[in-house]
Amino acid sequence: MKLEMFQKIRLKNGKTGHIIEIFNNGEAYMVDIPLDDGEYEQLTIQPCDIMSVIVEVDEPFVAFS
Numbered sequence: 001m002k003l004e005m006f007q008k009i010r011l012k013n014g015k016t017g018h019i020i021e022i023f024n025n026g027e028a029y030m031v032d033i034p035l036d037d038g039e040y041e042q043l044t045i046q047p048c049d050i051m052s053v054i055v056e057v058d059e060p061f062v063a064f065s
Helices: none
Strands: 008-011 016-023 028-034 040-045 050-054
Touching: 016 040
Parallel strands: none
Antiparallel strands: 008 016, 008 050, 016 028, 028 040
């Protein structure tokens, strides 16, 4: 899976955050994790630490019949 800067991801430990740096063409990533007090925790992770990519939609999908 090819990840890009600023994609939102969910880690296997349950935390979510945004990719802020990509190392060695995807061998590792630095992720900003928001904390409850408004601060951020920065983690360096491996691809195996990622559970899923979270897709955020600007506008809701509306189905017309």
